[in-house]
Amino acid sequence: MTDSALRLIWIYPDLLSTYGDRGNVLVVERRARQRGLQVERVDVRSDQPVPTSGDIYLIGGGEDRPQRLAGERLRQDPGLGRAVENGAIVFAVCAGYQILGHEFIDDRGERTAGLGLLDVWSTRGEGKRNVGDIVAEPDPRLGLPTLTGFENHQGVTHLGQGVSPLAQVTVGGGNGTGEGTEGAWRDTVFGTYLHGPIMARNPLVADLLIKLALDVSALPPADNTWYDALRAERIAAAQATS
Amino acid sequence: MSAHPDSAATSASLNARAKLAVTAGKAAAAVSRAAGRGSGSVIGGRVALKLDPDLLRRVSEGLDVVLVSATNGKTTTTRLIAEALKAAGPVVSNALGANMPAGITSALADSGEARFGVIEVDEKYLNMVARDTNPKAIALLNLSRDQLDRSSETRMLAEKWREGLAGTEAVVIANADDPLVTWAASSCKKVIWVAAGQAYKEDAWSCPSCGGVMQRPDEEWFCPSCGFRRPQPHWALQGEFVVDPQGNPWPIRLQLPGRANLSNATSTAAVVSVFGVHPQIALQRMESVQAVAGRYESVLVNGREVRLLLAKNPAGWLETFSLIDPAPSPVVLSVNALSADGTDTSWLWDVDYERLVGHPVFVMGQRKLDLAVRLEVAGVQFQVVDSIQQAVAMAPQGRIEAIANYTAFQQLRRDVATPN
Numbered sequence: 001m002t003d004s005a006l007r008l009i010w011i012y013p014d015l016l017s018t019y020g021d022r023g024n025v026l027v028v029e030r031r032a033r034q035r036g037l038q039v040e041r042v043d044v045r046s047d048q049p050v051p052t053s054g055d056i057y058l059i060g061g062g063e064d065r066p067q068r069l070a071g072e073r074l075r076q077d078p079g080l081g082r083a084v085e086n087g088a089i090v091f092a093v094c095a096g097y098q099i100l101g102h103e104f105i106d107d108r109g110e111r112t113a114g115l116g117l118l119d120v121w122s123t124r125g126e127g128k129r130n131v132g133d134i135v136a137e138p139d140p141r142l143g144l145p146t147l148t149g150f151e152n153h154q155g156v157t158h159l160g161q162g163v164s165p166l167a168q169v170t171v172g173g174g175n176g177t178g179e180g181t182e183g184a185w186r187d188t189v190f191g192t193y194l195h196g197p198i199m200a201r202n203p204l205v206a207d208l209l210i211k212l213a214l215d216v217s218a219l220p221p222a223d224n225t226w227y228d229a230l231r232a233e234r235i236a237a238a239q240a241t242s
Numbered sequence: 243m244s245a246h247p248d249s250a251a252t253s254a255s256l257n258a259r260a261k262l263a264v265t266a267g268k269a270a271a272a273v274s275r276a277a278g279r280g281s282g283s284v285i286g287g288r289v290a291l292k293l294d295p296d297l298l299r300r301v302s303e304g305l306d307v308v309l310v311s312a313t314n315g316k317t318t319t320t321r322l323i324a325e326a327l328k329a330a331g332p333v334v335s336n337a338l339g340a341n342m343p344a345g346i347t348s349a350l351a352d353s354g355e356a357r358f359g360v361i362e363v364d365e366k367y368l369n370m371v372a373r374d375t376n377p378k379a380i381a382l383l384n385l386s387r388d389q390l391d392r393s394s395e396t397r398m399l400a401e402k403w404r405e406g407l408a409g410t411e412a413v414v415i416a417n418a419d420d421p422l423v424t425w426a427a428s429s430c431k432k433v434i435w436v437a438a439g440q441a442y443k444e445d446a447w448s449c450p451s452c453g454g455v456m457q458r459p460d461e462e463w464f465c466p467s468c469g470f471r472r473p474q475p476h477w478a479l480q481g482e483f484v485v486d487p488q489g490n491p492w493p494i495r496l497q498l499p500g501r502a503n504l505s506n507a508t509s510t511a512a513v514v515s516v517f518g519v520h521p522q523i524a525l526q527r528m529e530s531v532q533a534v535a536g537r538y539e540s541v542l543v544n545g546r547e548v549r550l551l552l553a554k555n556p557a558g559w560l561e562t563f564s565l566i567d568p569a570p571s572p573v574v575l576s577v578n579a580l581s582a583d584g585t586d587t588s589w590l591w592d593v594d595y596e597r598l599v600g601h602p603v604f605v606m607g608q609r610k611l612d613l614a615v616r617l618e619v620a621g622v623q624f625q626v627v628d629s630i631q632q633a634v635a636m637a638p639q640g641r642i643e644a645i646a647n648y649t650a651f652q653q654l655r656r657d658v659a660t661p662n
Contacts (some may be wrong), residue, residue: 014447014455018387020588030619047455063395069453111586150586193590226618230611
């Protein structure tokens with residue numbers, strides 16, 4: 001973060017905001033403000049250029065055709081790639097996660113190029129669509145507690161050598177490759193299938209992004225009472241049905 | 243609403259197998275009612291349809307059928323149309339909101355002397371019901387995100403409607419202010435466009451035709467990439483008036499509150515005009531409609547007035563917030579996530595709960611903790627309670643607005659009907 005305000009960029013709410021993805025933006029914004037930070041939020045519509053000077057970029061999920069359109073428009077826009085080169089943080093969910101990879105299957109069933117910001121590629125799953133509560137244990141290096149979310153996807157995401165799984169699934173589908181991985185990350189770029197939204201179910205993920213942006217190892221404490229109650233309920237509910 | 247059951251008129255037009263199916267269906271409905279499983283209309287229809295899959299076609303023969311579909315407002319609008327059409331003849335309707343083929347079949351089997359069948363249809367079944375019932379008119383009110391974990395995605399639904407309705411002989415009455423509805427209806431032969439408004443626009447920024455980014459200056463909308471644009475409306479809602487195709491304004495006086503019902507009344511006036519009912523007559527008849535299946539009903543709970551409001555998805559919540567009493571009136575929110583509600587609660591984050599700042603808010607229902615986090619982030623003061631009675635005991639003075647999603651609303655109605 002170079003100046004006084006945290007610059008929070010929400011990419012393409014017109015195309016990739018189908019599953020309460022706005023919640024991730026609201027939670028990051030709220031938790032930053034609770035720590036006394038100023039937040040400058042920029043919602044970038046898909047006919048606008050992606051600014052290069054953001055600190056945190058959020059990308060949500062979407063239907064198949066909007067995903068293809070979003071991928072096409074982001075590929076023609078150097079903004080996000082430059083921001084990542086500058087060390088910006090990117091956190092993408094579901095369709096947005098697939099777009100960050102090398103390729104995904106579009107609404108016409110064709111292989112479509114992604115942005116290549118994560119060393120992953122996505123295919124369409126053969127089996128049942130993954131719909132429901134998911135629980136996963138995050139990569140210990142991230143310093144996060146158990147992740148809870150809601151997943152709703154047909155896609156399967158394969159991880160290359162250049163990324164680590166974000167978490168290991170204990171209940172649910174995740175990346176769907178049969179190896180029990182969920183999501184992927186490298187340096188400051190993260191992808192996941194967890195809706196819910198993930199930040200509402202896991203506020204410490206929001207805090208992690210803020211810490212990375214500030215380049216600090218800790219933040220002032222925040223009241224997590226209701227988040228913790230919700231987390232406990234959803235984790236127990238998922239485990240009861242598994 | 244429905245004419246008297248077991249009428250000779252219906253039975254005479256049905257062959258033996260269909261008669262048996264109707265009879266078996268009625269027997270099953272009676273058993274279901276006796277077992278305390280609700281009105282019995284769905285289970286009755288399901289048994290009947292299994293015995294005769296062609297039954298929906300046959301029970302709708304001889305009726306002038308009107309279909310009503312939308313994400314929001316279909317139960318209320320079905321009721322308004324039924325009420326207005328009675329000016330032209332007897333009406334049968336699935337007034338209880340059983341809007342899938344089984345429930346529709348069951349409702350029509352009791353058509354008696356009816357001339358009109360006014361049918362609410364679940365969005366996912368519209369093509370099938372339109373194929374089987376040979377409708378004279380189809381009203382398409384709005385489309386927006388709803389129950390994403392189980393229904394098809396919103397834009398896909400518009401596409402399916404478009405494909406399914408392309409060859410229909412029915413007059414389609416469609417909301418010109420909703421780009422997805424317009425896309426669905428614009429391949430039909432006969433369309434009456436209604437400027438019925440659209441409060442929630444978040445599903446309509448991407449052009450349904452080409453994927454371009456929609457421009458929305460004032461009342462208009464258009465896609466700069468392909469030229470798809472809002473059609474010129476024949477009917478319009480202007481303030482609290484219906485403006486007919488000749489430009490005459492007719493005042494809307496409803497007991498039902500809110501902008502959404504002004505919109506529903508406008509669509510209703512356009513629909514019944516197809517059958518020769520004058521808008522003035524139609525609007526007069528609509529005035530008599532109060533609560534519809536408990537929606538908007540005011541009840542007394544421990545001596546306090548509680549108004550029951552149903553909101554199932556972001557568009558519905560937005561319309562509901564616009565009609566509640568201003569702050570600091572107390573508000574109760576109840577949210578469930580059973581299968582009928584959709585088990586994914588992430589839609590809560592597409593609702594502007596920030597609008598409740600200043601109201602004392604009480605949250606309950608199966609997913610009260612999801613609501614608690616949502617309100618915490620919205621900066622709304624709230625308390626978590628276990629029941630409507632507890633909320634009422636804690637609420638400061640004023641009419642209490644209780645807003646609930648689908649099964650939470652049904653639960654609320656039961657809870658206030660049997661005070662503990």
